Amino acid sequence: MARTTTRIEQVMAHVRAGIASRTQVPGTRLPSVRAQARSLAVSVSTVVEAYERLAAEGVITPRPGAGFYVAGPVAPLALTQLGPRLDREVDPLWVSRQSLETDPSVLKPGCGWLPASWMYEEGLRRALRAQARAPSCELVDYATPTGDPALRQLLSRRMAAIGIEAAPGQLMLTESGTHAIDLICRFLLKPGDTVLVDDPCYFNFHALLKAHQVQVVGVPYTPQGPDVALFAQALQAHSPRLYITNSGTHNPTGATLSPLVAHRLLKLIDQSGLVTVEDDIYADFESQPAPRLAAFDGLARVIHIGSFSKTVSASIRCGYIAARPDWIDGLIDLKLATTFGGGRLAADIILKTLTDSGYRKHMDALRLRLARARDETATRLQKLGVKPWLKPEAGMFLWCRLPQGTDAAAVARSCLAQGVVMAPGNAFSQSLSAGDFMRFNVSQCADDKVFGVLARALAVRNVSA
Amino acid sequence: MARTTTRIEQVMAHVRAGIASRTQVPGTRLPSVRAQARSLAVSVSTVVEAYERLAAEGVITPRPGAGFYVAGPVAPLALTQLGPRLDREVDPLWVSRQSLETDPSVLKPGCGWLPASWMYEEGLRRALRAQARAPSCELVDYATPTGDPALRQLLSRRMAAIGIEAAPGQLMLTESGTHAIDLICRFLLKPGDTVLVDDPCYFNFHALLKAHQVQVVGVPYTPQGPDVALFAQALQAHSPRLYITNSGTHNPTGATLSPLVAHRLLKLIDQSGLVTVEDDIYADFESQPAPRLAAFDGLARVIHIGSFSKTVSASIRCGYIAARPDWIDGLIDLKLATTFGGGRLAADIILKTLTDSGYRKHMDALRLRLARARDETATRLQKLGVKPWLKPEAGMFLWCRLPQGTDAAAVARSCLAQGVVMAPGNAFSQSLSAGDFMRFNVSQCADDKVFGVLARALAVRNVSA
Structure with a gap:
C-alpha cells in the first residue's frame, strides 16, 4: 500500500513538474491514462488515481469523454506551434502571408496566381x-x-x-x-x-x-x-x-x-x-x-x-x-x-x-501565353543551373531543382531581402525532402529583376557552401 | 483469474453488442476507460484489457491520445444527430433551410433579415x-x-x-x-x-x-x-x-x-x-x-x-x-x-x-420604418392574443408569447403548410423552455396573410387543446 501511494505521488509530481516548467501549458491535454502509465512504467490504476487527486486539487480538469487538461486560462490554437518547428521560409503560413501582402514593388514568382493584367x-x-x-x-x-x-x-x-x-x-x-x-x-x-x-x-x-x-x-x-x-x-x-x-x-x-x-x-x-x-x-x-x-x-x-x-x-x-x-x-x-x-x-x-462570349477566347489566349512563359522561364532558369523537374503540359508552375547543394530556404531568404518572394521546396514537402527545389510561377517572372536577384542569391549560396 | 477473464469478456461482449445494434456506429468514440469502468462497475484495468483485445481483433481502433473508436468506414459528422432529437420545427438547421429557400410565394415572418425592398x-x-x-x-x-x-x-x-x-x-x-x-x-x-x-x-x-x-x-x-x-x-x-x-x-x-x-x-x-x-x-x-x-x-x-x-x-x-x-x-x-x-x-x-452620402439618410428612414412596423405588428398580434415580451427600442424582432397552452412548434407546422415560415421559440432556447414563444420579424409582416394564417393555426390549436 505504501509503495502504491508513493507511485501515485510520483506521477502527481511528474505532472506538476511538467506544468511548472511550462512543458504542459494551461488548456493542453495530459497524456491518456494508458500512455502515461506506459511512459512512467506504472499501472493504469496508479495514473487514474494520480489524475483524480490532481483534479480534486484543481491542478487539472477532467473533460467528460475527453481526458484531463491542464487547468488555467484559455490557450488558443496556435497553428505555428503545432507540429515540428519549421524555418520561417518554408512555413506554409509565412509563405502565404508574404505572398498576400500587397506591396506593389515586391515581385512574387513564389505566389500561386496570375498577375492582375493576365x-x-x-x-x-x-x-x-x-x-x-x-x-x-x-x-x-x-x-x-x-x-x-x-x-x-x-x-x-x-x-x-x-x-x-x-x-x-x-x-x-x-x-x-x-x-x-x-x-x-x-x-x-x-x-x-x-x-x-x-x-x-x-x-x-x-x-x-x-x-x-x-x-x-x-x-x-x-x-x-x-x-x-x-x-x-x-x-x-x-x-x-x-x-x-x-x-x-x-x-x-x-x-x-x-x-x-x-x-x-x-x-x-x-x-x-x-x-x-x-x-x-x-x-x-x-x-x-x-x-x-x-x-x-x-x-x-x-x-x-x-x-x-x-x-x-x-x-x-x-x-x-x-x-x-x-x-x-x-x-x-x-x-x-x-x-x-x-x-x-x-x-x-x-x-x-x-458565360460571357469572350471567356473561351480569353482562356485560349491565356493558355498560349502561359505556354510561351513556361518555355521562356525554363530557358532563363536553366542558364542559372536551375532545372525544371519536368516540362508541364499546362498551368503556371515550374517545379525546379536548384544547383546541387543549394538550400532553397536560404535562397528564398536572400531574395526576400531584395523584394522578391520565392516558394522554397520544403514548404510543399511533408517529409521536408525538397530542400533544393523551388516552385516558379512563370506568369510572375516577366521582370528581369527576378532572375538578377536569384542569380546573386545562388552565387552567394554557392560561395558560402 | 477466471473471474477477471470473465469480466473482461463481459466488457467485450457489451461493446460488441453496442456495435451490432448500431448504438455505436463506425467512427464513433467508445466511452473512456474510466467512464466505461464506472458504468459497468468493473475495474479500469479490466476495461483496458477488454479494449486492447477488441483492438487486436480489429473491432475497434485506438487513436493515439484520443481513445478508442469503432472501426469501419468513415462516419461523417451529422449535425442533426448530435445532441437531443428535436422536433423538426425547432431544429435550428431546419429553420435556416426553410428561411433560405427562395420560393417567392412563401412569406417569412420567421426569418432574420429585411425584405429586399427595404x-x-x-x-x-x-x-x-x-x-x-x-x-x-x-x-x-x-x-x-x-x-x-x-x-x-x-x-x-x-x-x-x-x-x-x-x-x-x-x-x-x-x-x-x-x-x-x-x-x-x-x-x-x-x-x-x-x-x-x-x-x-x-x-x-x-x-x-x-x-x-x-x-x-x-x-x-x-x-x-x-x-x-x-x-x-x-x-x-x-x-x-x-x-x-x-x-x-x-x-x-x-x-x-x-x-x-x-x-x-x-x-x-x-x-x-x-x-x-x-x-x-x-x-x-x-x-x-x-x-x-x-x-x-x-x-x-x-x-x-x-x-x-x-x-x-x-x-x-x-x-x-x-x-x-x-x-x-x-x-x-x-x-x-x-x-x-x-x-x-x-x-x-x-x-x-x-461611405456613400445616402447611407446615413437611408438608415434614418429605415429606423423610423421599423419603429412603425414594430408598433403595427404588435397591435395586430395582440388582437390574436399574442403578446410581445417587451417593447424593443430598435430592430426588426418582436419576441412574443402565444395564448396560454399553445405549442409554438405545432403552430409553425400549420403555418408552413399554408406557405408561412415561422420561428418557434424553442429553436432559440437551449433549455427548450420557450415552447409557447415565437419570434416575429416585423419587416416581413406587411402581408395580411401572415395574420390570417396565424389566426387559423392558433384557433385550431386552441380547439384541439
Missing part, C-alpha cells in the same frame, strides 16, 4: 455593370443553401465535358476552394485521423490539415501521379481516412496524372474505403483534359472540388463541392452552421463571366 | 457601377491577410463612436459574421469545452456550437440582459471557456443590455477569465447606442464581431473581428489555413456603400 478583366467589368442592373434580390438576399441553381447547372455541364457525372443537386457552392476542402475535413475527420497528401503538394494543404490536428502522411509524387506502390504501403501502414490531391495540373510539380496511375489508384481507393478529395482549381488551364478520379469513380468515394480564383478572380470568393447526395446534405448543414447563408453576388458575377 | 438598393447599385471602373487589382486579386485597410479604418472609427477602442491593426475582415464566430470558436475551443449562451439566443449559435461538439449552457435572459445571479452560478458550476452574446439589440428578444447589468457581467467575466464574444450585427439599427461589453473591457477578454448582412447586403459576404493583437495574429493564421485569402470585391463594395 486575368479576364473586361469580362469582369461587364459582369459588374450587368450586376448593377440585376433584380434587387440578387443584390441583397442570402443565397439558397446549395447556392445559385444556374451556376450549379453550368458546373454540372462543365464537369460532364471532362467525364464527371454530377447532377446540379450533387453540387454545393462554397466561399472558395479552400473553404470547400475545409468543410469536407470538418465533415469527415476527427483530430488524430491520418490524411494522405502528395509529397510535394500545395503548401496550404499542410496549414489546413494542421488546423484539423490530424496526422499527415506524404506519398512521393512521380511525373505520372502518386507513386502507386508507396501509396499502397501508406494505406496498409496508416489506415488513412482521406487523400487530398490536385487533379488536372498538379501543384507544385505541373505533372499530369496518367490514366494507368489513375486506374491503379482507384483500385486501391476502392479496396481500402479511403475517401479522396480531388482539387480541380486549375481545370481551365488544360488544353487536353487529364483523367479525373471523380470521372472513373462516379463520385462514390471521390469528392470533386474547384473554384474560380485562378482563372476568373480571386477577389470574388466562390468555390464548389461535387459529392454523393447524402454527403452534400450533411455538408449543407455544416455550411449553414458555420457560415450561415452564402452570398448571391459572387456566384452571379462568376456565372456572368463564365 | 435595403439600400440604390447605394449598392452605385457601388457596383463604381466597382466596374475600379483598378484591376481590386477586381481580381486576393485581399491582404487582415483585409482592406480602408474598410478596417472606417470600422475602427465607427467603433470609437460607440466607445470601443480598436486600432485598424486589431481588426480582421472575415467572410461573414457567422464565419467570424466560427473562427473564434476554432481558435479558442476544444470538443467537450463548455460555452455559455443567452437563453433564448440566435438559433444558429446552437447549430454552430454543435459543429464544435461543445457543451452548451443557457443563461436566462432578462429585459436588461442575462440574469447576473444565474450567470455567476453557471460560471461556478461549469467553468465555461466562452460566452457568446448579442450586443446592441438582442436576438430574438429585442432587449437592450442595461449599464448596470453590463458592469456586473464584466466583473464576473474579469474574475473568471472567461472570454466573451459580442456579436454586434444589429448595431446600425440603434438610435441610442446600448452599452457594449467591448467598450468597458477594452478588448482584453471581449472579442467584438459584426457584419453588414442585415443593413447593407446579405448577398455580399463580409464580416469582421476586433480583438487583442496577439489573438488577431493567431486568427489570421487560422483564416489563411482554412479559407486562404479573403476577397477584395466584397469589402470594396461594402466600403463604397457605407
Whole structure:
C-alpha cells in the first residue's frame, strides 16, 4: 500500500513538474491514462488515481469523454506551434502571408496566381455593370443553401465535358476552394485521423490539415501521379481516412496524372474505403483534359472540388463541392452552421463571366501565353543551373531543382531581402525532402529583376557552401 | 483469474453488442476507460484489457491520445444527430433551410433579415457601377491577410463612436459574421469545452456550437440582459471557456443590455477569465447606442464581431473581428489555413456603400420604418392574443408569447403548410423552455396573410387543446 501511494505521488509530481516548467501549458491535454502509465512504467490504476487527486486539487480538469487538461486560462490554437518547428521560409503560413501582402514593388514568382493584367478583366467589368442592373434580390438576399441553381447547372455541364457525372443537386457552392476542402475535413475527420497528401503538394494543404490536428502522411509524387506502390504501403501502414490531391495540373510539380496511375489508384481507393478529395482549381488551364478520379469513380468515394480564383478572380470568393447526395446534405448543414447563408453576388458575377462570349477566347489566349512563359522561364532558369523537374503540359508552375547543394530556404531568404518572394521546396514537402527545389510561377517572372536577384542569391549560396 | 477473464469478456461482449445494434456506429468514440469502468462497475484495468483485445481483433481502433473508436468506414459528422432529437420545427438547421429557400410565394415572418425592398438598393447599385471602373487589382486579386485597410479604418472609427477602442491593426475582415464566430470558436475551443449562451439566443449559435461538439449552457435572459445571479452560478458550476452574446439589440428578444447589468457581467467575466464574444450585427439599427461589453473591457477578454448582412447586403459576404493583437495574429493564421485569402470585391463594395452620402439618410428612414412596423405588428398580434415580451427600442424582432397552452412548434407546422415560415421559440432556447414563444420579424409582416394564417393555426390549436 505504501509503495502504491508513493507511485501515485510520483506521477502527481511528474505532472506538476511538467506544468511548472511550462512543458504542459494551461488548456493542453495530459497524456491518456494508458500512455502515461506506459511512459512512467506504472499501472493504469496508479495514473487514474494520480489524475483524480490532481483534479480534486484543481491542478487539472477532467473533460467528460475527453481526458484531463491542464487547468488555467484559455490557450488558443496556435497553428505555428503545432507540429515540428519549421524555418520561417518554408512555413506554409509565412509563405502565404508574404505572398498576400500587397506591396506593389515586391515581385512574387513564389505566389500561386496570375498577375492582375493576365486575368479576364473586361469580362469582369461587364459582369459588374450587368450586376448593377440585376433584380434587387440578387443584390441583397442570402443565397439558397446549395447556392445559385444556374451556376450549379453550368458546373454540372462543365464537369460532364471532362467525364464527371454530377447532377446540379450533387453540387454545393462554397466561399472558395479552400473553404470547400475545409468543410469536407470538418465533415469527415476527427483530430488524430491520418490524411494522405502528395509529397510535394500545395503548401496550404499542410496549414489546413494542421488546423484539423490530424496526422499527415506524404506519398512521393512521380511525373505520372502518386507513386502507386508507396501509396499502397501508406494505406496498409496508416489506415488513412482521406487523400487530398490536385487533379488536372498538379501543384507544385505541373505533372499530369496518367490514366494507368489513375486506374491503379482507384483500385486501391476502392479496396481500402479511403475517401479522396480531388482539387480541380486549375481545370481551365488544360488544353487536353487529364483523367479525373471523380470521372472513373462516379463520385462514390471521390469528392470533386474547384473554384474560380485562378482563372476568373480571386477577389470574388466562390468555390464548389461535387459529392454523393447524402454527403452534400450533411455538408449543407455544416455550411449553414458555420457560415450561415452564402452570398448571391459572387456566384452571379462568376456565372456572368463564365458565360460571357469572350471567356473561351480569353482562356485560349491565356493558355498560349502561359505556354510561351513556361518555355521562356525554363530557358532563363536553366542558364542559372536551375532545372525544371519536368516540362508541364499546362498551368503556371515550374517545379525546379536548384544547383546541387543549394538550400532553397536560404535562397528564398536572400531574395526576400531584395523584394522578391520565392516558394522554397520544403514548404510543399511533408517529409521536408525538397530542400533544393523551388516552385516558379512563370506568369510572375516577366521582370528581369527576378532572375538578377536569384542569380546573386545562388552565387552567394554557392560561395558560402 | 477466471473471474477477471470473465469480466473482461463481459466488457467485450457489451461493446460488441453496442456495435451490432448500431448504438455505436463506425467512427464513433467508445466511452473512456474510466467512464466505461464506472458504468459497468468493473475495474479500469479490466476495461483496458477488454479494449486492447477488441483492438487486436480489429473491432475497434485506438487513436493515439484520443481513445478508442469503432472501426469501419468513415462516419461523417451529422449535425442533426448530435445532441437531443428535436422536433423538426425547432431544429435550428431546419429553420435556416426553410428561411433560405427562395420560393417567392412563401412569406417569412420567421426569418432574420429585411425584405429586399427595404435595403439600400440604390447605394449598392452605385457601388457596383463604381466597382466596374475600379483598378484591376481590386477586381481580381486576393485581399491582404487582415483585409482592406480602408474598410478596417472606417470600422475602427465607427467603433470609437460607440466607445470601443480598436486600432485598424486589431481588426480582421472575415467572410461573414457567422464565419467570424466560427473562427473564434476554432481558435479558442476544444470538443467537450463548455460555452455559455443567452437563453433564448440566435438559433444558429446552437447549430454552430454543435459543429464544435461543445457543451452548451443557457443563461436566462432578462429585459436588461442575462440574469447576473444565474450567470455567476453557471460560471461556478461549469467553468465555461466562452460566452457568446448579442450586443446592441438582442436576438430574438429585442432587449437592450442595461449599464448596470453590463458592469456586473464584466466583473464576473474579469474574475473568471472567461472570454466573451459580442456579436454586434444589429448595431446600425440603434438610435441610442446600448452599452457594449467591448467598450468597458477594452478588448482584453471581449472579442467584438459584426457584419453588414442585415443593413447593407446579405448577398455580399463580409464580416469582421476586433480583438487583442496577439489573438488577431493567431486568427489570421487560422483564416489563411482554412479559407486562404479573403476577397477584395466584397469589402470594396461594402466600403463604397457605407461611405456613400445616402447611407446615413437611408438608415434614418429605415429606423423610423421599423419603429412603425414594430408598433403595427404588435397591435395586430395582440388582437390574436399574442403578446410581445417587451417593447424593443430598435430592430426588426418582436419576441412574443402565444395564448396560454399553445405549442409554438405545432403552430409553425400549420403555418408552413399554408406557405408561412415561422420561428418557434424553442429553436432559440437551449433549455427548450420557450415552447409557447415565437419570434416575429416585423419587416416581413406587411402581408395580411401572415395574420390570417396565424389566426387559423392558433384557433385550431386552441380547439384541439
